[in-house]
Amino acid sequence: MSVALDIAALGARAQAMIEELGAISASPDHLTRFFLTPEHRRAADLVGRWMREAGLEVSEDALGTVRGHWHPAGPDAPRLLIGSHIDTVADAGKYDGAMGVVLGILALQEIVRAGLSRPYGIDVLAFGDEEGTRFPTTLSSSAACAGVFQTASLNATDAQGVTLREAILAYGNATDDIPKAAYATGGVIAYVEAHIEQGPVLEAEGEPLGVVTAIAGASRLSVTVTGEAGHAGTVPMRMRRDALPGAAEMALAVERIAKADRHGMVATVGRMHIDPGSINVIPARVTFTVDLRSGSDMSRREALERFEREAHRIADQRHLGVVISAFHEVTTVPCYRDLQLRLRNAVADLGHRAPLLPSGAGHDGQAMVNLCPVGMLFVRCKGGISHNPAEYASPEDMGLAAAALIRFIERFQLPQLDGATDGAQN
Ligand code: GLV
Ligand code: MN
Numbered sequence: 001m002s003v004a005l006d007i008a009a010l011g012a013r014a015q016a017m018i019e020e021l022g023a024i025s026a027s028p029d030h031l032t033r034f035f036l037t038p039e040h041r042r043a044a045d046l047v048g049r050w051m052r053e054a055g056l057e058v059s060e061d062a063l064g065t066v067r068g069h070w071h072p073a074g075p076d077a078p079r080l081l082i083g084s085h086i087d088t089v090a091d092a093g094k095y096d097g098a099m100g101v102v103l104g105i106l107a108l109q110e111i112v113r114a115g116l117s118r119p120y121g122i123d124v125l126a127f128g129d130e131e132g133t134r135f136p137t138t139l140s141s142s143a144a145c146a147g148v149f150q151t152a153s154l155n156a157t158d159a160q161g162v163t164l165r166e167a168i169l170a171y172g173n174a175t176d177d178i179p180k181a182a183y184a185t186g187g188v189i190a191y192v193e194a195h196i197e198q199g200p201v202l203e204a205e206g207e208p209l210g211v212v213t214a215i216a217g218a219s220r221l222s223v224t225v226t227g228e229a230g231h232a233g234t235v236p237m238r239m240r241r242d243a244l245p246g247a248a249e250m251a252l253a254v255e256r257i258a259k260a261d262r263h264g265m266v267a268t269v270g271r272m273h274i275d276p277g278s279i280n281v282i283p284a285r286v287t288f289t290v291d292l293r294s295g296s297d298m299s300r301r302e303a304l305e306r307f308e309r310e311a312h313r314i315a316d317q318r319h320l321g322v323v324i325s326a327f328h329e330v331t332t333v334p335c336y337r338d339l340q341l342r343l344r345n346a347v348a349d350l351g352h353r354a355p356l357l358p359s360g361a362g363h364d365g366q367a368m369v370n371l372c373p374v375g376m377l378f379v380r381c382k383g384g385i386s387h388n389p390a391e392y393a394s395p396e397d398m399g400l401a402a403a404a405l406i407r408f409i410e411r412f413q414l415p416q417l418d419g420a421t422d423g424a425q426n
C-alpha cells in the first residue's frame with residue numbers, strides 16, 4: 001500500500017507550522033530561541049501538541065527533547081528515529097532545525113493516517129541544544145539520547161553565569177533522569193534528519209533535495225588573551241600591553257590558516273569580549289571563540305596545532321598571556337551508505353535526482369552516530385543563506401521533502417541495514 005501524497009498540501013502545512021514555531025522567540029523583533037529558556041518551553045509545548053495531533057504518544061526527557069512515539073509493533077520494538085532541533089542561533093532564520101522537526105511530524109501524521117503497520121516503531125525527536133548558543137555544550141540533548149552525555153558539562157555556564165545543571169532544574173527537569181534519556185544500544189535502527197542545506201549547492205544544481213555523504217568535523221575554542229589595563233591617554237604605544245590588537249592578530253592568523261587549507265576548511269571568530277570594555281581604558285583581557293571545521297579531521301587537527309603555535313608566538317611578541325581551551329570537538333561523521341541509497345531512492349520515487357553532498361554545518365547526527373547509523377536529507381534553501389533571518393525554503397521543496405520521508409518510511413520494510421558509511425570525506 002502506498003500513502004497518497006498531496007505534496008502541495010504538505011508544503012503549505014509545513015510553511016504554516018514553521019511560521020507558528022518561528023514566532024516563539026525571546027524577542028518580538030527577531031527569532032532567538034536558546035536551550036532551556038521560557039521560549040524553548042513554549043516551542044516544546046507546541047511541538048508536543050502537533051505530535052499528539054499527528055497521533056503520536058508524547059514524552060520529554062531530562063534534556064528537554066520532545067519525543068513523539070509511533071509504536072505499531074509495541075513499545076519494545078526497535079525504533080527508527082527522525083528528528084532535528086528547535087533551538088536557534090541569535091537573530092536566526094525560521095527553518096534551521098525547525099523544518100526537520102515539522103517534516104518528521106507531517107510524515108508520521110500521514111503514515112499514521114494511512115494505517116500503515118511496521119515491525120518497528122518510529123520516534124520523532126525535537127532536540128533542544130544543537131546550536132550550542134547558550135551553553136558551550138552543543139549537542140547535549142542528542143548526546144543524552146545517544147547515551148554519551150558528559151556529566152561534567154552540567155557545570156558549563158551561560159553568559160549570565162547560570163549552569164546547565166541550574167537551567168535543567170529551572171526548566172522543571174531533574175539531572176538524575178539524564179541517564180534515562182539514553183536509548184538502549186541495539187534498540188535503535190537508524191537516525192534520519194531532514195534539514196535545510198544551509199549552502200548553495202542544490203540551488204545551483206536546480207534540485208530541491210539532496211542526500212548528505214558526511215557531516216564535517218568541528219572544533220570550538222575559547223581563547224583568552226591577557227595584557228594590562230591602563231589609561232588610554234597616557235601610556236605610550238611602545239609601553240602598552242594591549243590585549244585587543246593581540247587578539248585581532250590571532251583572529252587574522254586563524255583566518256590565514258583556514259584560507260591556506262586545501263580541504264575547504266572554514267574558521268570563524270564569532271564572539272569577542274573585551275575587558276574592561278571602556279572607551280578610555282587599554283583592554284586588559286580579551287576572550288574570543290574560534291569555530292574551525294573541515295571535512296578532513298587530519299587537516300583540522302593540524303590547523304589547531306598551527307593556530308596554537310601562532311597564538312603563542314603573537315602573545316610572546318606582544319608580552320601578552322594567552323590561554324586556549326577546546327570546549328567542543330566532533331570528528332567528521334560519514335553518513336551510512338545504505339541510508340544514503342534509501343533516501344536517494346525515496347527522492348527518485350518523486351521524480352527527482354538527489355545529488356550527494358557533504359554538510360559543512362554541524363548536526364545532531366554527530367552525537368547520534370554514537371548510537372546508530374545516521375542519514376540526512378537536505379532541502380534546497382534560497383541563496384544558500386542560513387543563520388540569518390533571510391533563510392528560506394519554499395513550501396514546494398518542503399512538501400517534496402515530507403513526501404520523500406514518507407516514501408523512505410514506506411520502503412523501510414526491514415530493520416536490518418546493509419552497507420558501510422561513506423568515508424569519502426575523511
Ligand atoms: C549549527 O548550525 C552549526 O553548524 O553551528
Ligand atoms: Mn541546524
Ligand code: MN
Binds near residue numbers: 089096131387
Ligand atoms: Mn544552525
